[in-house]
Amino acid sequence: MAAHTAAMSMSKIFNPFWGGRLGQTVKVFGTTLTSHRNKTGNVFLQQQRDDIPPPAKYGGRHTVTLIPGDGIGPELLNHVREVFRFSCVPVDFEVVHVNSALESEDDINDAITAIRRNRVALKGNIETKHTMPPSVKSRNNLLRTSLDLYANVMHCQSLPGVQTRHKNIDIMIIRENTEGEYSSLEHESVPGVVESLKIITRTNSLRIAEYAFRLAREKGRKRVTAVHKANIMKLGDGLFLQCCREVASDYPDISFDSMIVDNTTMQLVSNPQQFDVMLMPNLYGNVVSNVCAGLVGGPGLVPGANYGRDYAVFETATRNTGKSIAQRNIANPTAMLLASCMMLDHLKLYGYATMIRNAILTTMNETRLHTVDIGGQGTTSEVVQSIMRIIQSKGPLISEL
């Protein structure tokens, strides 16, 4: 078993197709990161984990957990299922509903168990009513921390068919997903004085930095920029920056620099083409990823992925609930569909992923059927129909005839 997995991982290294398929690689490298970084040159052959359960694949069909969430989540995920069914994708969805109005955490715990079982999930955003007491934590955050999905990856690319103020943007954002400002550790010391703790640890910073540099190397990226505020938060962000520099020294082919977060946002709105890969802690990641999503055309276009050592959860990058546009058939399905393609890549169903992705991009760029948020007038169902039409016309079955 160990030899098999070792062989599998070695073949993955030299397999040219592993471009965007990171989930498996994360499992291989995740274990190498303890508090003292292993400086041997070949990090690939560290101790393999024998106790990782096999993927949920029976009879050639994968099982994936589906969490509809709130707002536009359910309708968009229905469209995803429609497209998958139409394209005969061998994926079955295990649907788990999470009711955000309840105070008990049973729903989200069930969802987490389902994800542990299937190891891959596709989810819509679960609403967090911030009027509820602080004991009711954000469900999305709970999910991320319980499953230790430490890396949030988002690829912002200018699409030729979409009108934006800035062109030729191609930024990869890697954001630490579990600690930082989102530790949900707050207390009221005396009435009227509240403290909220921001935690930065060496292990997590090293882990995310390793992830970022490895990803940059795989994708052939030349430059990694760390975003921080170490001039003010000297210890916290200082530690993060120090870990990034340590990891950077192991990757001499990739140039590393750092930028303070307020300067970064200023540069992003005036000259976003200068950025390549950006690496940052949790809160700045929130800001920067939303700014970049806005720059390339809006929340309806960018998919995001949360990777952990053992699990992967795919969703839209900006995690919007979209309550105001729910049930009106005007939401943009692109982000969710592209996220599902990322999931297919993760499951190694590259053929289906490419097919659906090409159909989506053709609809976006050539047919120019756009929904309202990017300036068009199409409805969600029209866009989905168009995608399915393109899949039908270009699909493998037709070409074999």
Added chain:
Amino acid sequence: MARMAWRSAILNLLKQWGLSLNGKDKIKAQEVSQVVGALKIKPPQPRTFMRGMQTVTLIPGDGIGPEISTAVMKIFEVAKAPIQWEERNVTAIQGPGGKWMIPPDAKESMDRNKIGLKGPLKTPIAAGHPSMNLLLRKTFDLYANVRPCVSIEGYQTPYSDVNLVTIRENTEGEYSGIEHVIVDGVVQSIKLITEQASQRIAEYAFEYAKNNQRASVTAVHKANIMRMSDGLFLRKCREAAEKHKDVKFNEMYLDTVCLNMVQDPTQFDVLLMPNLYGDILSDLCAGLIGGLGVTPSGNIGAHGVAIFESVHGTAPDIAGKDMANPTALLLSAVMMLRHMGLHGHGQTIETACFDVIREKKVLTKDLGGNSKCSEFTEAICERVRHLV
């Protein structure tokens, strides 16, 4: 002044009462602020009725600071603004007990004049003392940072029609500076939100909106994640909104604001936020209109102190070469005039500055031209003479 003594006496008395009554501190705190609010010295609009010159403390700063300050003084002279400048230098000196502070004559001048204009200050790395801006902030309790971001007609950016104001809490939040290493490899940084500071900034924001004819105030927060801290901030904002019903109030998540800001900045009016979000967003908005070289900024402090400043750096590479762009300091000075109630002069100088930039004949290097600072200043003076 007698008014100040009376006010501080009441404050002390109320504080004593607040302390002695256990368990009712919250209520007392509210009452204190209400009483204080009633007694509060109004912003110095009555000063317009004072005859004669208004004295303002001028801190030229380092690097290009002196050049741009001279430019501003020259333009003000031509515009016949009733301002008398008192120049002071600010460097960090160590006072008794080893505490770092600003020179006492600067402090005294500022306390007397209440209004200040500041150029860029440099903090040498590893100087051993906190940054100059931090020192000033602590000395005068500058709790609000106000940055109006208005698109400049002549200076093209991908975003036109930007017209918003960011008001940022400047004393606490994530920048409290309280950090410690718990165990080796684990660092904890504390974000502090207090009721008093949140209330103060919320009150200020609504007053600013009223005084400047702004229609709505948006509170920016992340209360879904930081439930208690941003929740407290939001509660105080809501309370202030209740007292100022003529100004619209709404709340928006930080990520939604960022997303919408880069797609359509016209939907925002006044943004009110804690320290970190304010830092990021105000620089984002500055980037929308063209950068820190053209953005004015003002810091409002307790006891009626207000310091207006240019937020760009000292630019040591172009210092002394007559290449600097005085626009940021000039617009901050205009903001200062408006704060003092001298709207007429403020409008004249601002119009002159925008006209010169729009004509694009005489522009400094960073605006896209190749004129000198003195030429640019002269062009503005010319325009002012024409308008006055």
